Amino acid sequence: MMKHFLPGVLAMAIIVVASNILVQFLLGDWLTWGAVTYPFAFLVTDLMNRFYGPRQARRVVLAGFVTGVLCSLIGSQIEGQFGPLVSVRVAIGSGSAFLLAQMVDVAIFDRLRSGSWWRAPLVSSLIGSCLDSTIFFSMAFATQLAFIWPADDVSWANETLPVLGVGPMAPLWVSLAIADSSLKFALSLIALLPFKAAVTKLSPKTA
Secondary structure (H helix, E strand, O other): OHHHHHHHHHHHHHHHHHHHHHOOOEEOOOEEOHHHHOOHHHHHHHHHHHHHOHHHHHHHHHHHHHHHHHHHHHHHOOEEOOEEOOOHHHHHHHHHHHHHHHHHHHHHHHHHOOOOOOHHHHHHHHHHHHHHHHHHHHHHHOHHHHHHOOOOOOHHHHOEEEHHHOOOEEEHHHHHHHHHHHHHHHHHHHOHHHHHHHHHHHOOOOO
16 A cells, blocks of 8 residues: 555655745746645645545645645745745644645545546635635734734735735735635646546556
């Protein structure tokens, strides 16, 4: 079983590490390059769930969570232009969002696995992605949750401006969350292609 479990762990670890590095680089006004790589963590989880069941998928999620915690610990010790690269609130929000969203993804996928091939990965990824963005951005930046770690200054994320530059006035982090969710939704659709390809190639052939 370990030979089946290890590739999922390695793939998840690579995605988590890459996302933690790429989140330092901006992509336009509302996104970072980490937002491009991170959603594929759901693809890894769903493939593990599809082939080996929810128990193995949860093991891969836990491995990704531990990897993310280690990345946060390392980032918290590296000083950037405005302080540590990873603040305490960002670390707590990131870890909480990853673990909860991925576990929800596993549960939803398992419940829907007997339907059309695309239903389980699409619905679970969409709900998981929305939950991930909501938990992360609110825990990391919302003033209402400042009690999580009062010492972190998140005033920059609460500057009021039009949502995505064109909508009603809201804190900056709301625009960041909406942009992040929108990209995750788009990538969830794109991820159906490699999911289908993997299922077609690796599923047992019948006579």
